[in-house]
Amino acid sequence: MIRVGSVMALAVSVCVGALVLPASHAAAQSKEPSAMSKAPDTAKKAHRLVLQVNTNDPAMMNLALNNATNVEQHYRDLGQKVEIEIVTFGPGLHMLRDDTSPVKDRIKAMAEKSPAISFKACGNTQENMNKAENKTIPLVAQATLVKSGVVRVMELQEQGWTYVRP
Template sequence: MFTYPLSFCRLATLLFVSLSCIGLPAGAAADDDDIAQVVYHADFSDPRRFSAMLTSINNMVTHYQDELIEYDVRIVFISHGIRFLTNNTLDQTPFKSDAALAERRENLSGRLSALHDVQNVKLELCDITRSQIDLNKKELYPGVELVPSGVVRIAELQRQGFAYIKIE
């Protein structure tokens, strides 16, 4: 029977441990299964602000995709945010469309649709807001999910670990 000197055994162990760690990023741990969870709060009427929010979300999901990070990004629309989820001008409501929105609506709706359809960003609308202005569900853009209360939904998502972002 052949026995290896003690230093060879140590070297073999060190080599085995080193090879088993190749490919692991710094800080890799049991948390690698975590999903990046982010909720954006949209309760404003300004189309420039909405455009900035869409840019922020696109940049975020592009980063996650480039880094191969799973993500769950949602936008919860409340109050004036409903303006960005329908082509209805919402006349006779507090959320009535204005010239600034009319000018940018096609661009904004296209970008929002791409985030939902291509990037899998979830769109959630407060049903209290929708029902208070009697907007038919069929007038909402495809992919918009109704939640009973937008603020309750945001609180639930934060309790589940979602990061909260509101573009100012």
């Protein structure tokens, strides 16, 4: 036999629960940011990519240039900002040498088309090449000299840049 008191207690519990659940759900919803508000605002913040070139290999140099072009085009198509640095050091400095670069015409064309892509040359490597070849190593006009290519890559990574070695 069911007691009337038990039925009443159950009914009260159900009614109170029905009142409490929507209120707590609404409170939880107002405190929790939506998935959209959690997403980074990529339209305002630039995507940043550093590409390393440290070999004197024309195929590798062209691959790095292809990567840069494709990434730049992808984000341009999305209407988003992107910054790309190609950092050369060691034998990869030949990529930015005016006298030995197999890709200097392509670098010139890319620099004219996209200011989002920049080229950095390792000063340590250039200095060592100057001594080894007993002459001043000329760089392409689009190159900017940095003290150390490896340090430049490290610093960019520490600032949150995405690192790719083609």
